[in-house]
Amino acid sequence: MSESTRPRRRGRLARSTAALAVLLGLASYVAVHQMTGSKGAPRCSVGSGENRYEFTPEQASNAATISAVGTTRGLPERAVTIALATALQESALRNIEHGDRDSLGLFQQRPSQGWGTPAQIMDPVYASGKFYAGLEKVPGYSRLPLTVAAQKVQRSGFPQAYAKHEPDATLLSAALTGRSPAALTCTTGRAEGPPGDPAVFRAELVRAFGAKAAPKAVTGGPSAGRSAAEPVVLAVPVRAAKGTGSAPGAGSDERRGWELAQWAVARADTLRVVEVGYGGRVWRAGEADGGWSKSAGPLAAGGESVRVRLAQ
Template structure:
């Protein structure tokens, strides 16, 4: 009989060794996984990693969405308030766009449907090029909604269906809570309610003050900025220097609605931050900065952006919203 190896003589010892080896490898793998998670978390905190995200609301009553969706929602809201539509109309429009396109300006759909509201050129909504312009398509939706008698008192699904004539009208209902949160923030009723966790600060591309002013006028109309401010310095001018360019957008509103108008403009700037290279928005003693860990609004050391009030009839300029751009 030949010699018997120790492992053969003591099979339990061999199994124990293999088990210890598996435990050691599992422990090492878990440690590596924790290191990777920590690395990713740090990069999220400093704004150096992860996709840009926006949110509105608090706690369980929160809606999260992408910068693309935020920009389109801001345009829909701005077009509505510029037409004098109430917050309820904006809620109906946003819920409709959430259902029809998930707030994305898509160039396809059922048959010839296009854009945010899936409007069809063959049904008289306009040309394909027009429908793919969010300002135009939003305006056409509100134009249809204005023709619905008592739309603000109707259930959202009924009001939206009278404009859209969808094959699935009840589908609009599920988007009403999120649309209501968005409308409250984007119309300025909820202060410092809309924020984004990351933004354009990390990619090094500069912002263009001329483009920001042009987009403000496109979304809010020519009265959004005084004509004299469109060409350079002034109440809506931009300062360029070693730091980011800065615009001061005047808050023009009737007495009693100035703060709401200010937050409408401020939230618009945050929602459009990714595409317009906005790195900071400040209003009423609060500031939002692109790339910050929590992406929310914080208090500033400055006085609220109220300033001197220059009255003219029932309208007045009440402070300004400060928008800083990447440079």
């Protein structure tokens, strides 16, 4: 072996050793996060076992808006499922500012095709309303295969793509329309941050569900003439939209209550919600699994209102 060969081999050995160290470090990082379940990372889920869909708080917030706009229009759960599957395919339930050509938003609607201005399309409430308006013009849409109904509204270049999202969209719509009680769980990962604003919560609730959903009672906080350290609890009235929907129990007060409760959980990260109570159960943002627990306390009384506590 020549003297000139030895340094080159030593160099290769050093590089190989460094690369192996990086790989071992990466493997250790992944293993630790798998064992800890990435504790603290915001996440939401519906379903259980193999029939489970996990998603981010951002996606949950957008899904909740899509569902609320549909039920407020008096549309059945099937319409919500179609809308959610469409948004899952078009944007992965993210309100994105880009897309094919001039496509924008949750449904990748195009200003040049008459869907609205860019600012309007980037508003999830507006975009959802435009999708449902198109769906309502499709004769017998609730009896059509999902991908056919969605394609008649979207006119996509990939018309079969919507079908693969139907199972996840079905889980989401069952929870967000209230048919599946306490089915949507979230951990917000925001133990610290600004306090929740009752006015913002009320405005978002009314935009999604209409004026009848406005909270009728506010306790705590300086606006109520009390100490700023006292929790802010909103009472959201449960009023079923009688005669809407097509599933068994649609239009019932209990289903309406769970719809409102799970909307609040889905939007907890952005609206600074830390507790939601209804039907004898309470969801708390601080719980490790983000789930619902049975409670006999006043927050979980249920009946005439959904109780929501905001961050202080």
